[in-house]
Amino acid sequence: QTASSNPNDLSARQLLVSNAQTLSNRFNSISTQLTQQKETINSQLSTMSDQVNQLTSSIAALNKQIFQVQGASGNAPANLLDSRNEAVRSLNELIGVTVTEKNGQFSVNTGSGQSLVEGGTSNTISAVPSSTDNSQYTIQLNVSGTAMDLGSVVSGGSIGGLLRYRNDALMPAINDLGRIAIATADTFNNQLG
Numbered sequence: 001q002t003a004s005s006n007p008n009d010l011s012a013r014q015l016l017v018s019n020a021q022t023l024s025n026r027f028n029s030i031s032t033q034l035t036q037q038k039e040t041i042n043s044q045l046s047t048m049s050d051q052v053n054q055l056t057s058s059i060a061a062l063n064k065q066i067f068q069v070q071g072a073s074g075n076a077p078a079n080l081l082d083s084r085n086e087a088v089r090s091l092n093e094l095i096g097v098t099v100t101e102k103n104g105q106f107s108v109n110t111g112s113g114q115s116l117v118e119g120g121t122s123n124t125i126s127a128v129p130s131s132t133d134n135s136q137y138t139i140q141l142n143v144s145g146t147a148m149d150l151g152s153v154v155s156g157g158s159i160g161g162l163l164r165y166r167n168d169a170l171m172p173a174i175n176d177l178g179r180i181a182i183a184t185a186d187t188f189n190n191q192l193g
Helices: 010-073 078-095 157-192
Strands: 097-102 105-110 115-118 124-129 137-143 146-149
Touching (some): 010 105, 078 097
Antiparallel strands (some): 097 105, 124 137
């Protein structure tokens, strides 16, 4: 206000410029931190997708082994069943799954019904840039050469938690920061105009 009402007051102008620069630096610092969080989430989604694929592959392989042993002897060794149960438990912590059993083999689906393991076959997921915003990764299910975007339907496990945090907290914060910066700049310009 002082700089606006008395534009020839050099100290008031210098104070205004200094305060404006401090505020601008703070906006940039917060923006950088929020962008780094978004990049960290992308990296975590990639790492977790690889872990999901290792587990689904392991479950499918164990399904085959259990099926073969059951066919030969009529019952499966406890260590194979335990290994498969542990893999399913770990998978559930990552992405949230439902399991059905048929003839001793597990079928594993995401919480929203997409197939991750069917008998001795597993489908992979990958973290890829979203078609709507390539700075944000989404989760893609790959089934027989066809890709399906699961980003809006995965809600379970650590992956679902990361997606919810990004959608419900991080992106609104980034958008709000941008709006505040624009409104502040407009206010400054109107005051000094």
